[in-house]
Amino acid sequence: MTLCVPRAGARATAPVAAGVAARLLGLVGDPATATVRWDIDWQGPLRVPLTDEHAVQAACGIMHVHGRAAGAPAPLAVDYASTVAGVLAAQGVCAALLARAGGADVTRVRTSVGQAALLALAQYLAAATADGDAPEDCPPSPADAGDELVAAACPFVSADGVRFEIEALDAGRWLDFWRLLGADRAATGRGWRSFQQRFATATCALPPALPAIARRTPFTTIRSAADRSGAAVLAVREDPLPPTVTPPWTLTPFPEPGGPTIDRARTATAPLAGLRVVESARRVQGPLAGHVLRLLGADVVRIEPPGGDPMRGIPPMAGTTSARFSALNAGKAVTEIDFTTDAGRRAVRDLVSEADVFLHNWAPGKAARLGLDAEDLRAARPGLVYAWASGWGDALGPEPPVGTDYLVQAHSGLAAAVRPADEPPAPSLMTLTDVLGGLVCAQGVLTALVARLRTGRGGRVDSSLYSAAALVPRGAGRPPATGRPLRTRDGYIALEPRARERPELLTRALGLGASASAETIASRARTRPTTHWLPGLAAVGVVATPVCTRLADLARDPRFAPALTVGEYAAPVAPWEFS
Numbered sequence: 001m002t003l004c005v006p007r008a009g010a011r012a013t014a015p016v017a018a019g020v021a022a023r024l025l026g027l028v029g030d031p032a033t034a035t036v037r038w039d040i041d042w043q044g045p046l047r048v049p050l051t052d053e054h055a056v057q058a059a060c061g062i063m064h065v066h067g068r069a070a071g072a073p074a075p076l077a078v079d080y081a082s083t084v085a086g087v088l089a090a091q092g093v094c095a096a097l098l099a100r101a102g103g104a105d106v107t108r109v110r111t112s113v114g115q116a117a118l119l120a121l122a123q124y125l126a127a128a129t130a131d132g133d134a135p136e137d138c139p140p141s142p143a144d145a146g147d148e149l150v151a152a153a154c155p156f157v158s159a160d161g162v163r164f165e166i167e168a169l170d171a172g173r174w175l176d177f178w179r180l181l182g183a184d185r186a187a188t189g190r191g192w193r194s195f196q197q198r199f200a201t202a203t204c205a206l207p208p209a210l211p212a213i214a215r216r217t218p219f220t221t222i223r224s225a226a227d228r229s230g231a232a233v234l235a236v237r238e239d240p241l242p243p244t245v246t247p248p249w250t251l252t253p254f255p256e257p258g259g260p261t262i263d264r265a266r267t268a269t270a271p272l273a274g275l276r277v278v279e280s281a282r283r284v285q286g287p288l289a290g291h292v293l294r295l296l297g298a299d300v301v302r303i304e305p306p307g308g309d310p311m312r313g314i315p316p317m318a319g320t321t322s323a324r325f326s327a328l329n330a331g332k333a334v335t336e337i338d339f340t341t342d343a344g345r346r347a348v349r350d351l352v353s354e355a356d357v358f359l360h361n362w363a364p365g366k367a368a369r370l371g372l373d374a375e376d377l378r379a380a381r382p383g384l385v386y387a388w389a390s391g392w393g394d395a396l397g398p399e400p401p402v403g404t405d406y407l408v409q410a411h412s413g414l415a416a417a418v419r420p421a422d423e424p425p426a427p428s429l430m431t432l433t434d435v436l437g438g439l440v441c442a443q444g445v446l447t448a449l450v451a452r453l454r455t456g457r458g459g460r461v462d463s464s465l466y467s468a469a470a471l472v473p474r475g476a477g478r479p480p481a482t483g484r485p486l487r488t489r490d491g492y493i494a495l496e497p498r499a500r501e502r503p504e505l506l507t508r509a510l511g512l513g514a515s516a517s518a519e520t521i522a523s524r525a526r527t528r529p530t531t532h533w534l535p536g537l538a539a540v541g542v543v544a545t546p547v548c549t550r551l552a553d554l555a556r557d558p559r560f561a562p563a564l565t566v567g568e569y570a571a572p573v574a575p576w577e578f579s
Contacts, residue, residue, distance in 0.1 A: 013041045014113050016053070016079040016473055020086025024248065025093055028447045030454060036093045037108040040085050044112025044575075045562035051496075053079045053113065055545040058494035060117035062430070063485065064548050065124050066418075068202045069429045073492050073547045077420045077479040080432060083472050085116035087439045092576040094446035095296045099271035099578070101453050106271065108579045115563050115575035120435045121551065122572055123284070123324045124202065128551035129570040130323035131316035155236050155410065155426055156211055162219040165410040165427060167402055168195075168231040176229035181222065183213050199283075199405065200314070200324055202429040232401035236410040236425050240417035240478060242470040244395050249444030249463040254374075257456040258383020270297025271578060275449070277301070277357040279332070280348075282309065284405075284431055285389050285465060286361030287328040288438025293357070293445065294331055295574040301351060302332040305339075318568035327571060339370050348372055349380040357445055359387035364400070374460040383458040385448040389441040393464035403465055405434045412469035421478040437468040485547045487522065490529040492547035499542045509536040 017040045025033045042050040050056050057063045057075050067074035092109030099106045118125065155165040168174035171192050178188040187207040198204040214222065219235070226233035237243070272293060279290035280303040287302075294300040309329075314322045335351070338344040349372075352358050358377055360367065367373040367388070374386040391403010401407060409415040409427035416425035418432070444461035452458055483500040485492035499506050507516045510524045510533065525533065530546050537544040554560045555570035564570050 014053075014082050014085060016082035017085040017089065017113055017116075019473065020083050020471065021089035021093075024087060024090035024443060027247065027249075028090070028094060028450060030097070030450050032097055032450075033093050036096045036106070038089045038093050039108070039110040040089050041110075041112050043114045044110070044577075046112070046114045047559040047562070048114065050114050050545075051543055053082050054494055054496060055543065056081045056113050056117050058485065058492075058545040058547045060114055061121050061125070061548045061551050061554060062117055063492075063494065064551065065121060065202050065430045066428050069204060072487075073485050073494075073549060075484070075494070076418045076428060076430075076432075078414075078417050078472050078474055080418075080436075080472060081113050081117040081120065084120050084436065084439060085111055085113040087436070087443055087471075088116055088119070088575050091292065091296070091439070091443050091446055092578070094443070094450050095271035095576070096578060097450050097453070098275070098446070102274060104271070106578050110577040110579075111575050115572065118554075118560075118563055118572040119575055122327045123200070123431075125551050125554065125564075126318065126323040126327035126569040126571060127200065127316050129555045129566070130318040130568060155406075155415075156214040158214055158219040158222055159216055160218050163236040163425060164214075164219065164222065164233050165236060165406050165415075166226065166231055166233050167404050167407050168229075169402060169404075171196075173230045177225050177231040178210060178213070180225035180228055181213050181217055184209060198429050199431055199434075202431075204429060232407060234401060234407050234410050236415050236427070237413050238416055238425055239476075240413040240425075240474050241476055242412045242466075246393060246395055246464075246467045246470055248440045248467050248471050249447070249461055251444065251448050251451065251459050251461050253451065253455065253457045253459040254378055254382075254384075255457075256382065258452060258458045272297040273299075275299065275357070276355045277359065277445075278303065278348075278351050278355045280358075280360040280362070281389070282311065282361065284328065284434035285437040285441065286359060288435060289359055289387070289389055289441035289445065290332065291328045292439060292442040296576070298357075300332040301355070302329060302334045303337050303348065303351070304334055306336050308334075308336065323569045326569065330571075339372070345371060349377065352377050352384060353380045355381060355384065356449065357385045357387060359389065359441065359445065361389040361441075363402075364390065364398075378458060381458075383452060383456070385445055385452065385458050385461060387441055387445050387448075387461040387463070389437060390462070390464045392466050393462060395464070395466045405431045405465065408433045408465040408469055412466055413474075414469045414472060416478060417472065417474040419478075420481040422481045425478075432472075433465040433469045436471065437463065437465040440468040440471065486525050488525050488530045488533060489527060491549055493525075493530055493533060493537070494545045494547050495537070496543040499537075499544075505540045505542050506537075509533065509540045509542060511536075 063073035088111045096106040155163045187209040191206040194205045275298045277298045277300045281287050290300045311325045337347050378384050392400040406427040415427040418428050441463045444463045448459050448461050485494045504514045555566050
């Protein structure tokens with residue numbers, strides 16, 4: 001991907017983040033964006049020395065969460081936190097323009113890559129700090145697992161060498177898929193809970209019989225079993241580049257003017273105060289989009305089914321509500337509506353008639369079947385911004401497979417990009433595209449609101465997990481090995497890439513001879529705690545960052561206090577500073 005050159009009004013010490021922000025602001029297409037100065041640095045208000053993407057991933061927990069499935073911290077081989085920061089900067093600029101329309105004097109917005117990393121981990125951080133500081137999810141140790149469960153070598157590999165990812169959204173499809181392949185039902189049942197919860201835990205421990213069956217079965221047979229059971233299977237692409245080029249979002253303006261904007265009081269401290277968003281969404285992508293708009297000051301009304309969203313009751317709990325659910329939905333008003341009834345659909349239209357935005361992440365075709373598509377709702381609210389956050393958009397045609405995070409990583413090339421060249425392609429079990437998809441949806445909404453200031457017209461915004469995955473910068477080939485963290489007696493140290501290129505610096509810091517082997521270096525590092533090695537590494541000019549291996553520690557670390565709020569669980573504060 002070609003990165004845009006930041007404009008004169010921008011200042012950034014994080015070049016990838018700046019390129020992403022510049023590209024997204026170019027898509028906004030409003031000259032007024034050039035009048036808002038935006039700054040992106042590495043650490044922002046954090047009191048932690050952060051100098052590059054590698055250090056941010058280490059200190060803020062990304063290496064920890066990405067590496068959970070393998071049992072040790074590991075870096076993403078892409079500039080993921082920087083990409084998130086670039087989206088945040090673009091959001092801040094658009095929010096500043098909307099604040100100006102309400103009379104606020106806003107000329108500058110600041111964010112940081114460190115804050116972006118914390119926001120990307122919001123659900124994991126909430127879970128790690130709730131329920132009496134419950135232990136964080138990690139794969140079972142050999143002593144605990146016995147021969148029943150092993151950390152899955154996801155994706156699976158077929159008999160003919162095809163690496164593939166599977167998705168089954170309910171237990172019935174999961175059981176049927178493996179039954180058709182000849183798996184023992186007891187083994188399949190034991191694996192379901194871990195498979196189902198991998199989105200929340202970033203781990204997936206399965207009975208070894210399941211990957212073993214995959215290795216004995218041709219991929220055509222596996223695909224047939226998926227088709228017959230209702231599961232979805234996609235091959236993991238070896239090429240890190242997306243197979244089709246797609247913009248992060250598309251904005252289709254409505255043809256008629258929207259009429260007067262609903263007038264509500266606004267304040268300089270909350271750029272979107274006075275704007276109302278109606279959200280009907282589940283899981284991560286849609287709720288995160290609404291969460292971002294709420295952090296920027298919008299009044300968000302969440303529609304849930306009668307009895308509430310089932311995700312509210314999934315442990316760990318923070319008070320009476322799931323911590324993971326609260327991480328994305330706290331602070332939203334809630335109304336329960338049954339869409340299947342005429343009265344329920346009228347209630348939705350009534351809500352939308354007083355809203356600026358309606359956003360959802362329903363399955364393809366559901367909005368039209370309910371009579372709640374863009375054409376239906378804009379009649380209730382001329383000037384509405386209607387946003388659909390999907391899995392695939394139109395990338396895989398009119399009948400795509402279910403669009404979930406790991407399938408999108410597999411097909412978009414991101415699964416190949418996040419692993420270095422010395423590892424086979426595999427999706428990260430950290431929900432990379434769910435988070436980025438929610439952020440891109442929110443940016444599309446902000447773009448449409450800025451356009452409405454100029455044209456008076458609302459419009460439809462379409463974004464997807466796939467379009468968000470394509471936003472992550474990467475090259476045409478597999479990324480080089482970035483160097484895994486160095487294991488010490490009590491943790492891990494992430495070393496800047498230069499240390500791998502000049503091993504004599506590392507051997508000198510560890511008190512070894514210049515010809516010491518990699519095995520000798522690793523053995524020596526494990527003899528002392530992390531704090532013992534840091535001064536020596538600094539003395540030879542190597543930037544070394546202790547790796548966060550427990551997210552709960554971040555909530556207790558005063559260096560992170562300016563970026564977190566801690567109550568029943570820890571949550572990132574709004575990652576923008578407006579002035």
